[in-house]
Amino acid sequence: MTDEDEYFHKLDQEAKARLRAKLDAEMSEKEAEERKKLHFHKCGKCGTDMQTLIFRGIEIESCPNCGAVLLDPGELQTLAGEDQTATFRSFFSMFGSGRD
Numbered sequence: 001m002t003d004e005d006e007y008f009h010k011l012d013q014e015a016k017a018r019l020r021a022k023l024d025a026e027m028s029e030k031e032a033e034e035r036k037k038l039h040f041h042k043c044g045k046c047g048t049d050m051q052t053l054i055f056r057g058i059e060i061e062s063c064p065n066c067g068a069v070l071l072d073p074g075e076l077q078t079l080a081g082e083d084q085t086a087t088f089r090s091f092f093s094m095f096g097s098g099r100d
Contacts, residue, residue, distance in 0.1 A: 045063065045068045048063050048064065051063075055079070058078055
């Protein structure tokens with residue numbers, strides 16, 4: 001192989017690698033969207049579609065099948081009120097939410 005052939009071969013390989021990376025990223029994004037469609041608004045316990053209910057002025061998701069409740073970040077603190085013992089704060093800091 002001549003230097004010129006090696007140069008163009010290298011350019012071709014780099015272009016293929018960039019295209020492969022782009023296609024992989026697009027595939028990952030597509031797979032993430034498909035997973036979201038499969039699991040969005042589904043009960044984590046039994047897979048049934050969750051129902052949105054208003055409880056004490058807060059929208060919560062509840063499973064009509066098994067009764068599981070899904071709270072968005074901050075909703076438990078809002079519903080429970082101020083935690084004088086810092087129990088919630090220490091509980092949530094264990095899971096890295098960092099919310100006070």
